[in-house]
Amino acid sequence: MSYSDDPKSDQLPLSLSLPPKPKSLGLSARRIAAVAASSLCKQHEALLPSIHDTITKTFRTSKFKEQAIEWLSSAVQFETESYDNNGKVGEDLRWEKFGAFHEHLETAYPLVHKHLKLVKIDTYNLLYEWTGSDSTLLPSLFAAHQDVVPVEPSTYKDWVFPPYSGHYDGTYIWGRGSSDDKSGMIGILAAVETLLALPEPYKPKRTVLLSFGIDEESSGVGAAHLNEYLLETRGENSIAFLIDEGGGYKTEEGAQWATPGVAEKGYLDARVEVRTLGGHSSVPPEHTSIGLLSLLVSEIERNPHVPILTRESPVYELLQCQAAFATLSSRKLDLVLGSAKSDKKLKALEELIVQDKGTRSQLRTTTAVDLISGGVKVNALPETASAVINHRISLDSNLGFVQSNLVSILQPVISSLNLSLSAFPSSNPVWSPSLNATDGIVVITDAWGTGMEAAPRTPTGFEDKAWALLAGTIKGVWATSFREQAEVVGGKKQDIIVSPGFSTGNTDTKSYWNLTRAIFRYNHKTSSDGYTSTGVHSVNEALSADGFVEAARFFAILIANLDEASL
DSSP: OOOOOTTTTSSOOOOOOOOOGGGGGGHHHHHHHHHHHHHTSOOOOOOOOOTTHHHHHHHHHHHHHHHHHHHHHHHTOOBBBOOTTTOOOEEEEEEEEHHHHHHHHHHOOOOHHHHHHHEEETTTEEOOOOOOOOTTTTOOEEESSOOOOOGGGGGGGGOOSSSSSSOOOSSESTTTTTTTTTHHHHHHHHHHHHHHHHOOOOOOOEEEEEESSSSSSGGHHHHHHHHHHHHHHHHHHOSSSEEEEEEEEEEEEEEEEEOOEEOOOEEEEEEEEEOOOOBTTTTTOOHHHHHHHHHHHHHHHHHHHOOOTTTSHHHHHHHHHHHHHHHHOOHHHHHHTTTOOOHHHHHHHHHTTTTTTHHEEEHEEEEEEEEEEESSOTBOOSEEHHHEEEEEOOOOOOHHHHHHHHHHHHHHHHHHHTTTEEOOOOOOOOOOOOTSSSEEEEEETTTTTTBBOOOOOOOOTTEEEEHHHHHHHHHHHHTTTTOTTEEEEHHHHHOOEOOOEEESOOOGGGGTTTTOEEEEEEEEEEGGGSSSSSSSTTTOOEEHHHHHHHHHHHHHHHHHHHTTSSS
């Protein structure tokens, strides 16, 4: 940043200790605050590879755009859905759709399949290797997933265009997976295919790995199988840089922001099951198992986790950046700057920002009762009823605390209802009135054994090379963008501010923690690239063609930048 209010302004100390006499410098209080905050949000210069002119000219042509639309549209037409109840590959026939999708990929990307080595893990998980010329450089890994969230059949009529049509209406490419995450997978393949098709085909120095699992949407094991293979063939800490789906860029607080995910919440699906005696519904107890379960669910929802803002949180880092580069209210600016040294102001800042629902969800462990089941017949008392509560565990918490907290919330209610409790057992407990002097039992378990801690934090210090490379690449792609969307303000093209972010959901990166510390979750897209802001896992998922072109160009620039970086 430059500050033109005073010729001495560039010499101001970049710290939170404000100059004692700001008026003598001719600077406003807000400008002094911004100068002070800028040291907490240092920005890297735009980074472009030597081949960027060739890449950008190629990706800006109408020929490439037409091809890109066809690539994404045709991929969306394959119904590669994954389900929570999928069986193993080879046993569950629903996986066979991926075979047809792979045949399509071989035809659509002939150069990729000619020049890259392909290994299929557990039949359908794909690992491509684009071997670099310098074996001393650690590889990069570009990850995405092939599967999509199933479309609820009853919603088909609500789609503007059918969910697996891949229809292009002149602006958007429509269909399930057009954004999440076929655009990531196809964007990567489009970048590699196009680099190979240049008049002088691109030859990487650093080996590039492409890793595409089949069950990210169902928290499956596809990426785990890929990780096992990489560990066997390359070993731990063998990857220099890893990027997967995640945060994008947006307009907020009067500025442009890119927030790559550098951390990820933990995860727990807790099943709460109530087991009671059956019987005829004409002689019911005070509460059936469904009624008992409803009381427990109500108690869970009455006791949400408390949001906590810490100075180590990516949310706090973004607030520091906003203090330097955005237009914040005087109160918010004061609290952000003062919170660096004052716990009282940190708490006040927390209370202010958690009024926003999205921020509140970021800062706390969230609980959502997403599944419920019970009963088989209208005149039979249900012997069991269960609910599954999805927890996204905050970065400052842990799996053990979330489990014990759930038990502590439910224990008083369970006791008052004369029920027994078995919490997170290693074996399935047996209950019968002859064995237990209670009216039933509540069994709390990790529903599918997928509970996990929050992800390790990716280093984002100003001197960290991997973070510098990603931030510089984002700025470079932004600076050379042909798009005007959200970039021109007041007739001037704004810079984009890059700040650490984090994912409230979990991506396939959860399987790759032992390969590298440099894990980033980022797609170079913005929310306005979609037809609706809620269309990723719901009705009318669609992605703008211009947005997809830029996303693919980003991957190509990143591949070339990785070749010229010392990681």
